[in-house]
Amino acid sequence: MTDHPKGVWFAVPSAIRSCPGIRGEIAEGAGVHQYLIEHKERYRNQGLGFAFFLAWNYFSFFSCGLVPVIHVIRSSERVWMWTGLFFAVTSLVIMLISTRIPLAGKRGFGVIAAICSCGATIVIWMSFYDARTYQMVSVIGGMIAGVGLAMMAHVWGDRLSRNNESDIEFSVPTSFIFSFIIYFVLLALKGPVPMLVDAALPVASMLFAFRRPTCNLSEEPELSEGRCIRGGELIRMLAGIATLCLLLGLLWFQFAYFRLLATPEMVSDRFLHYLLPFSCSFLLSIIALLFCIKLSRYVNFTLMFRWGLPLLLLSYALLYYDYSDPLQKIVAYTVNFIGMFGVQFGFWLAAPKFVRRSHLPPSVLFGGMLAAEGVGIFIGTGYGLSIIDGISATNVMNESLLFFVILLLVAMMVGFNPCWSFFRASERWSVDGEMAVSKNLDEGSVSDDINALFEQQAEDLRRSFNLSKRETEIAALLLAGRSRPYIRDELTISLNTVHAHTRNIYTKCDVHSQREFMDLPHEKEKQQTEDDLVLP
Incomplete structure (x- = not known):
């Protein structure tokens, strides 16, 4: 996924001696081959580990994969609502604690994340065996899942932020593709096997996240983490990303609310109502987004909104055309998923890059943005569940357009910060034209x-x-x-x-x-x- 022609690498050896910033092991002529070997192992660990995390998220909350016995209409959405709330709260707690202790880099933190996520999967699955206790048990499972999801998201935010930008552009798309393959296989299976595999995915994800390479991997770059952040400094950091978090929360409110409007009312045919829309939306998202990367060569936060807003509007238009038509709902459901995948894809590409460019602590950026996402999911899903029984095509269009216009008005008032597309903590070039040497x-x-x-x-x-x-x-x-x-x-x-x-x-x-x-x-x-x- 890099844009360098082969001539760049041939140019490096002859000029290394004249550049004092090049590392000693590379300058001595022995590092390039070893670097490629070492980072191949890192790609494998991160690509698979992050893919397991994404697959667990999709299978547990984006489909009826965990429904083994009784069918409860919109069961996944009910669990997703409480997961979103605890996802937001846990993200904020992790951010605050990380101002004193860097949690995401500690192995024990990953162990707790895996235990919470694995246990929550089993609890949610078991809740469907008794209709009388389903609601209470599934809510508990969703809450625990929100805690585990937030913890794992912080771990992977920290891991991906330590890569250079070319590594990020390679690892993230690869992980999304692997996650789709895993999801496709799991949803096609029947019985307890998919649940057991799904419960094991968080454990596998954290094992790969904290796995030590067998070869001597060079020191990872230091991020702005591990130092104490005072209250005033934290407030200034959050103020710098406040508009970004606000817009992201509004965007996820739209996705969650619309998911309730368009979700299939029959869950007996998993292929038609879940596997087919999910597969189509995923494939179209990956193809289109990879094409965007190839053309623009830089993916930033603005892509999330340029991608999500038109698809939301198209989804609403499809529902308004014929809200009672099940096929129309499936098409709108698919379009909504394309929007969600594109926003997630853009987020996991842009956020690690932003950390590298801004030197913002990963816990602050991911804590703020993940909390905004969780709040949007909780409010959007909760409101959708409260009105879904009496909604009509007219109501869909009226309320949907109102929410959509609110999002556009907020975007118009706060604007898209130029720092989202490119940010440097200091000027690359000084006033007199001399090159400013990077402090890192x-x-x-x-x-x-x-x-x-x-x-x-x-x-x-x-x-x-x-x-x-x-x-x-x-x-x-x-x-x-x-x-x-x-x-x-x-x-x-x-x-x-x-x-x-x-x-x-x-x-x-x-x-x-x-x-x-x-x-x-x-x-x-x-x-x-x-x-x-x-x-x-």
Whole structure:
């Protein structure tokens, strides 16, 4: 999922000696092959572990997979409501405790998360064996599940935030695909087997999350975690993401409320009412989102809203067309799931990147955003359950449009923060045009070090060819082999502006293509070496 051409990697060895930020083990010439071996194991651990977490979430709360005996209309939604409430409360508690103690990195925290999630799965499944106690037992199971879900989400938020951006773009889509395969197999099975496997998924997820690589993996980059965060500092951090959390909560309120409106009223045919809509929505979501990644090369928080809002509006339109038609409900149900998957997909891609760019503690970002999601689910599902019995097509459209307009008005008033698409804790380029050295360079990954190399090369070209500040930023990305659409999204400028600056850079440097421009620093280095040999 990376945008680097092969020439980038051939360019690294000849320039490593001149870049002081490159790690010693890589500079000594022995690290690249070992790095690939080590990170292949990390990809496997994180890809499978995160996939198990997602599959457990989908199978337990997004379908009737845990319904073995009695059929209760909208049973999954009832459990999901209480799961959302305790998901929100637990996320806030974890965030507050993590200001003193980094919980997500502790193995005991993962053990408790696995126990809660596994136990909740069994409790929810057993609640369906007695209609008289179903409601009370399923509520208890949903509450426990909310605690386990929040704990595991914080663990994976911490793990993914320690990857560089290319790793995130590879691991997250891979995990979503694996989770769908697991879900598809489980829902196709019958009897207690799927429940037992589902109960084991959280345990497997936490085992992979805390699994130690067999080889000597290099030190992970330090995040802004593990230090004490005072109350005033925490408030300032939360204020910076308040509008993001507000909009995310409103979005999940819409999804949860609409799920009640469109959920199938008959649960006897699991293939027609759950497996088919889920499969179609998942496949369409993955294909479309991977296409978005390929085109834009940068996925940010704004994608969640650009993706979710049109699909919500389409879902409402489908229900309004004929609310009594079961087939129409299934189609609307599928469209709603496409929206939910897209928002989840965008969240798990954007949030770890935001942590890396902003140096915000993972517990603060994930705590705030997960709490907003949980509150939205609880209120949306609770309100939907309270009115669903007397609702008609007219009511659906009137109330749905009202909620949708409220979301649009809030988005219009608070706006989309530019920091959601690109954020740096400090300016990359200082006022006088000199490159600002990243304070976390020594703690970064090999990918971060290579990016620093291209920035240093761009700075050298700035001095030699009198490039402007913006041209120097674009030159660094061109040297890294980035495409022009990627540069557009990375620097939040128009594509025409990228084209204009690129033409100016090529003219000043007397080159005609990106390939020639990427070779320019090495030609200058070679020329300098020859000149040094000629001198007496």
